[in-house]
Amino acid sequence: MTSANDQGKNPMADPARDATDYPEVHPARRKPEDSAPVQTLVFLHGGNVGNWSWDPQVLAFGDFNILTLHLPAFGARFEENWEGLDSAADDVAALIADEVSEGGVHLVGMSLGGVIALHVAARHPELVESVFATGVSIAPLGTAAKAVQRMQLKLIGSEWYWKFQAGAYGMVDNERELFAEHGVKLKPENMRAIMGDLDSGGLPADLSAYTGPALVLAGASEPKFVQRSFPAIAEALPQAAIRVVPGMHHQWNIENPLLFNSVLRRWITGQQLHQVLREPVEPKLRGASFKRTSTLEEIDPQEAEAAAGAAQAPDAGAADSGQPAPESKARGFADRLDPRKLDPRKLDLKSALSKKPPVAKRPSESDGSAE
Template sequence: MTSAKDQNKTPAKTVARDATDYPEVHPGRQHQSQRPAPTLVFLHGGNVGNWSWDPQVLAFGDYNILTLHLPAFGARFEETWDGMESAADDVAALIADEVSEGGVHLVGISLGGVIALHVAARHPELIESLMITGTPVTGVGQAAKAFQRMQLKLIGSEWFWRFQAGAYGMVDDERELFTEHGVKLKPENMRAIMDEMDPGGLPDKLSSYQGPMLALVGSKEPKLVQKSFEALRATLPQAITRVVPGMHHQWNIENPILFNSVLRKWVSETGLHQILVDPQAVKPGRAAKVASEEQEGAAAEGQQPDADKAAPPAQPSSQKKPGKIAGRLDPRRLDPKKFEFMKKPQPPAGKPDKSVDGDN
């Protein structure tokens, strides 16, 4: 017989992550009020499996959590991709099976975000709130399309996935899981997904979803994602769009503490974390970059960011810009001891510097 103490344990804390066999259902701790815990549903991106949500599973033990294996990924990597609508219906079916009361808080990243939009369009009654990040709905250009197709030839190579993991900001075991999962993906499935996503566009009847929505993008992601914000706001007037300073695409792994803070603020009170930046409040280009850097620096120093702070004026064109290498150097990360060799040795006190007289 299972004790009450055992029932209150969060299973995910004792289950090691696996690239293709990570659990889908994570029961939350029982509330003292005996009311069912709310449910979070996480939809992973197009290069990872449901294991990528483990940092969120561990942080939200007070919620019931579903981390689905999307078709063609994770435990379902052998399946054939059958389209966004089919994937959305799969998600809806699992929600209907596992959630007996109330709507869910649906969270999607990248491909998972696109599928989340289709769930909202086809099954709006299942969703209490919607949060997506890194989700492009604007079509890609021919150059980007050609580059994506070229990458399909490398999909079975471990070095390719390790390189991608570094670009996403992954470290340690995430890099290993990412690589282990990536080499199992089928090129024909990835090509079919690209063919469906590349033209862009929003799902039909998306406007039937009337609940709250938050769309995010990392400031270090391709600008294509942020360009999607306008289309989202046009279709869903209630949509809130924000930029996350300093973050790459897979920022739920890159900075799980920040991601979890942003998510908890959203699902608990439909609120916005103070670090988020309104993309409409700053001008694009240099001003937006400066504003994002200021937000990131303030967060690193424990200060409260000021999203309404005006960006400084652009530098005059006559001022010399730093080179590519110099521009990457962060003075806060430099170790002065490493540059001691550049300093000229000082002679002992009271003795002349012989090098001046040319005696050397």
């Protein structure tokens, strides 16, 4: 494993980061205010970013030892093959055992990293003090949603695609470049294998083995299928607190690092819930609209299933009324995902990204303790 000191890098003094060589080990830079033993935070990144994405948290939690691990097939390990969720969890557990001499760790996982955090807790509960998982989708996807995911694989080698996605996440300029630099290196076969693991649901079989505290979150502006995972998680992990973060999208540790850090600090220092968090509302089964956040659209799987079913049995009434049939609508969406049919004139990054709202300033060390 590599630390900032090993590489002669100081993340506080040198803001430059590398998409595939961000340090994994960050020793505490100051003692906790209550003179308690220094605890360890383990950050597990999502399935389209590297460990560099946790830099706002590394800066803010200087009173903790921090591990920002490279997950298999990502970051410095992008050339490795993905071997499955259980294998990734065992890999994380082995790295924790190597670096943490005493006490359990606070697992913090985003998206794919959140799923892996649940697998670590299930398979190695003795290593875990608490779990904080956000953006976790473990509900099985429908056929149409799977097809959309596979079409996105056509785009992962395109730098413009990652830059547009970065803009949707609210990343600042340097992060946008890192996001694109990292994204184009991901191997399509690994991404396909990860999708295959998650298609049928990524909930670990023995999650009840973990009896410690857990907080499971979703941004209110994430695709609604994320919240559809809540009931299964609640059943498997009844002690978990499950909440929604108003106004936030998927990568909200970057979108609003000050809020993320405040929510996280309250949780890991006493399992307290931040006042901004809200109880989840039962999602609608039908009728929700598509929400555009980038050049691609986030699709509700159930709506996609309904569209697929309608495509197989076209609505004669629609044809009579002169309205486009559901089949043509579904085909039109697929066409928009086909990179061969994209209009280059619509790929003006400077114009598109200039319409994004201002991004919050990079947090200082003191921001992590803000309430």
